[in-house]
Amino acid sequence: MKRQGCDVLVVGGGPAGILAAYHAAKAGATVILVDVRPVPGEKIALSGGGRCNILPTLSAPEDYTTSSSRHTMRKILLSWPLDEVRVFLESVAGIRLVEQKRTGRVFPAAGGGEGVRERLLVMLRRSGVRLIPQTKVVDIEPDERRRVRVESGPGFVAERVVLATGGLSYPRTGCDGLGFRVAERLGHAVVSPYPALVPLRGAESRHAVLAGIALRARLDAGSGRERQVFEGDFLFTHAGYSGPVVMNAAHHASRTQDGPRRAPLRVAWLARDAEEWDAVLSSSRGTLRGALKAQLPDRWVDVLLKELGLWGAEMGTLNGLDRARVLSALSAYELPWMRAGGYGEAEVTGGGVALSDVDVKTLQSRKVPCLYFCGETLDAFGPIGGHNFLWAFVTGRLAGRGAAAS
Numbered sequence: 001m002k003r004q005g006c007d008v009l010v011v012g013g014g015p016a017g018i019l020a021a022y023h024a025a026k027a028g029a030t031v032i033l034v035d036v037r038p039v040p041g042e043k044i045a046l047s048g049g050g051r052c053n054i055l056p057t058l059s060a061p062e063d064y065t066t067s068s069s070r071h072t073m074r075k076i077l078l079s080w081p082l083d084e085v086r087v088f089l090e091s092v093a094g095i096r097l098v099e100q101k102r103t104g105r106v107f108p109a110a111g112g113g114e115g116v117r118e119r120l121l122v123m124l125r126r127s128g129v130r131l132i133p134q135t136k137v138v139d140i141e142p143d144e145r146r147r148v149r150v151e152s153g154p155g156f157v158a159e160r161v162v163l164a165t166g167g168l169s170y171p172r173t174g175c176d177g178l179g180f181r182v183a184e185r186l187g188h189a190v191v192s193p194y195p196a197l198v199p200l201r202g203a204e205s206r207h208a209v210l211a212g213i214a215l216r217a218r219l220d221a222g223s224g225r226e227r228q229v230f231e232g233d234f235l236f237t238h239a240g241y242s243g244p245v246v247m248n249a250a251h252h253a254s255r256t257q258d259g260p261r262r263a264p265l266r267v268a269w270l271a272r273d274a275e276e277w278d279a280v281l282s283s284s285r286g287t288l289r290g291a292l293k294a295q296l297p298d299r300w301v302d303v304l305l306k307e308l309g310l311w312g313a314e315m316g317t318l319n320g321l322d323r324a325r326v327l328s329a330l331s332a333y334e335l336p337w338m339r340a341g342g343y344g345e346a347e348v349t350g351g352g353v354a355l356s357d358v359d360v361k362t363l364q365s366r367k368v369p370c371l372y373f374c375g376e377t378l379d380a381f382g383p384i385g386g387h388n389f390l391w392a393f394v395t396g397r398l399a400g401r402g403a404a405a406s
Contacts, residue, residue: 003147003154003155003156003157004032004154004156004157005156005157005158006029006030006031006032006130006156006158006159007024007029007030007031007158007159007160007403007404008021008024008025008029008030008031008032008158008159008160008161008162008400008403008404009031009032009033009034009146009148009156009158009160009161009162010024010031010032010033010034010161010162010164010400011034011137011148011161011162011163011164011165011178011179012034012035012163012164012165012166012179012375013033013034013035013037013040013041013042013131013133013164014040014041014043014044014164014166014375014376014392015041015043015044015120015375015389015392015393015396016164016166016374016375016376016391016392016393016395016396016399017033017035017040017162017164017165017374017375017396018033018040018041018120018121018124018396019374019392019393019396019397019400020162020164020372020374020396020397020399020400020403021033021124021127021129021162021400022123022124022127022129022400023396023397023400023401023404024160024162024400024401024403024404025124025127025128025129025400025404026127027400027401027404027405028404029160029403029404030128031127031128031129031130032129032130032132032156032158033124033129033130033131033132034132034133034135034137034150034156035131035132035133035134035135035174036133036134036135036136036137036174037133037134037173037174038133038134039117039121039133040117040121040131040133041116041117041120041121042117042173042174043166043170043173043175044113044116044117044120045112045113045114045116045117046113046170046173047113047389048107048113050112050113050114051107051112051113052107052108052112052113052115052116053105053106053107053384053385053386053389054089054095054097054106054107054108054116054386054389055082055085055086055089055097055105055106055386055389055390056082056104056105056106056385056386056387056390057099057101057104057105057106058082058104059077059082059382059386059387059390061073061074061077061078063382063383063387064077064380064381064382064383064387064391065196065228065251065350065380065381065382066355066379066380066381067191067351067354067379068191068354068355068356068379068380069355069356072355072356072360073355073380075360076355076360076363076380076394076395076398077390077391077394079361079394079397079398080393080394080397080398082390085390085393085394086106088393089393092123093119093120093123094119094122094123095108095115095116095119095120096108096109096110097109103385104385105385105386106386135150135151135153136150136151136174137149137150137151137165137178138150138151138178139182139185140161140163140182140186140371142186142368142371146158146159146160146161146370146371148161159370160370160371160372160403160404160406161370161371161372161403162372162373162374162399162400162403163178163179163182163183163371163372163373163374163377164179164373164374164375164377164396164399165177165178165179165377166179166349166375166376166377167179167180167193167348167349167351167352167376167377168180168193168195168343168346168349169195169196169343169346169347169348169349169376170346171343171344175349175376177193179352179353179373179376179377180193180351180352180353180377183353183357183365183373183377186365186367186368186371187367187368188353188354188357188365188367188368189353189354189356189357190351190352190353190354190379191350191351191352191353191354191379192351193349193350193351193352194251194254194255194349194350194351195250195251195254195340195341195342195343195345195346195349195350196250196251196254196346196347196348196349196350196381197247197248197250197251197346197347197348197381197383197384197388198247198250198254198340198341198342198345198346198347199237199239199240199241199242199246199247199250199340199341199345200240200241200242200246200250200253200265200335200337200338200339200340200341201239201240201337201338201339201340201341202239202240202241202336202337202338203336203337203338204336206303206306206307207236207240207241207303207336208238209299209303210236210297210299210300210303211236211237211238212235212236212237213235213236213297213299213300214233214234214235214236214243215233215234215269215270215296215297215300216231216232216233216234216269216270216271217231217232217233217234217243217245217267217268217269217270217271218230218231218245218267218268218271219231219234219245219246219248219249219265219266219267219268219335220265220266220267220268220332221249221252221263221264221265221266222252222263222264223263223264226252226263228249228252230245230248230249230383231245231271232244232245232248233245234246234267236300240337240338241335241337244383244384244385247347247384248383248384249265250340250341251340251350251381252265253265253337253339253340254340254350255350257339257340264334265334265335265337266332266333266334266335267332267333267335268330268331268332268333269296269330269331269333270295270296272330272331273331274327274328274330274331274332276331277326277327277330277331278327280295281315281318281323281326281327284315285315285316286314286315287312287313287314287315288305288310288313288314288315288318288326289301289302289305289311289312289313291315292304292305304329307329308322308325308326308329310322310325310326347384347388348376348381348388349376349381350379350381351379352376352377352378352379352380353373353377353378353379354379355378355379355380358372358373358378359402361398361402362398362399362401362402362403362405362406363378363395363398363399363402364399364402364403364406370403370406372399372402372403373395373399374392374395374396374398374399374400375391375392375395375396376388376392378395
């Protein structure tokens with residue numbers, strides 16, 4: 001059998017790959033999209049437990065994390081503004097969207113992730129993209145025309161190849177880091193991948209009794225140039241800590257857990273600083289325990305006061321040193337994390353192809369002509385709340401248009 005040929009071959013049928021294939025086809029290219037799963041878009045169907053938080057209501061480049069140039073990342077994100085992406089999804093893909101104002105998230109009005117996948121695949125077929133499922137690509141040969149080798153069969157030959165293979169998260173969907181391996185073999189700088197948007201394992205067994213408690217928090221992660229501050233809901237679990245604020249900060253733990261200097265994670269409970277908590281204590285009478293239980297969950301107050309050795313402390317007799325310890329525990333509590341969750345729990349993979357190795361306007365490789373990267377293969381990710389779908393859509397569009405235009 002002969003290799004099948006096309007203008008643009010897209011490897012990977014996630015949100016980035018689907019958008020790349022669509023925009024390449026609309027620009028006039030003959031396009032084949034190959035995916036390892038029986039039906040492309042499985043990660044879309046599984047997203048958010050099937051609910052599919054497809055976009056945020058607001059987004060800014062400052063919300064995203066990268067080890068590459070933040071200026072480059074900003075230019076990529078701003079190439080397709082959020083409101084235009086939303087119009088595209090509603091008018092072109094036919095996905096009716098609704099906002100969840102309290103959380104700042106956007107969901108499909110009906111059908112969840114499976115409905116979104118169906119609409120996107122219909123859009124692809126109408127654009128003329130040829131879908132080839134259950135095909136595992138294993139390598140790309142950088143000849144004059146890209147030769148794409150597959151696990152079984154003759155493979156493909158294409159004028160341009162777009163790698164949209166995802167990262168290492170959601171391994172059950174077939175994501176195995178192919179894009180990272182190919183990129184590195186072909187001479188690209190690849191920031192070592194790590195699990196991001198994951199829960200944390202706790203180091204304190206006494207915190208297990210707090211499982212199920214949720215409260216607002218601000219989490220200060222890392223130090224120096226790496227320092228970031230997050231705010232959102234914090235959740236105690238049987239195994240440790242979770243909730244959006246923990247998961248958004250967890251990459252600091254992922255990247256340092258096996259090194260000599262583990263990232264500090266400091267929690268401001270109820271997102272209050274020391275001055276705000278000092279005002280609360282100053283207006284309180286009676287026991288310290290009673291004052292704190294008027295603000296925080298009972299079980300957490302009991303555990304915290306036992307940690308501090310201040311179980312029976314009275315507000316009127318609290319000395320300056322103990323008051324400072326209480327304020328520190330309330331506004332800069334050192335979270336005793338042990339490890340971050342692995343790729344099986346990760347919402348996204350951090351790291352990837354350095355942004356300096358792609359053309360910012362087309363996402364074409366600066367090392368290998370006619371090779372493009374998009375989505376999770378690139379070194380950037382956003383917080384929980386639809387931001388990573390946005391990154392996938394924006395970079396998929398850039399790569400697809402770039403591949404067709406060149």
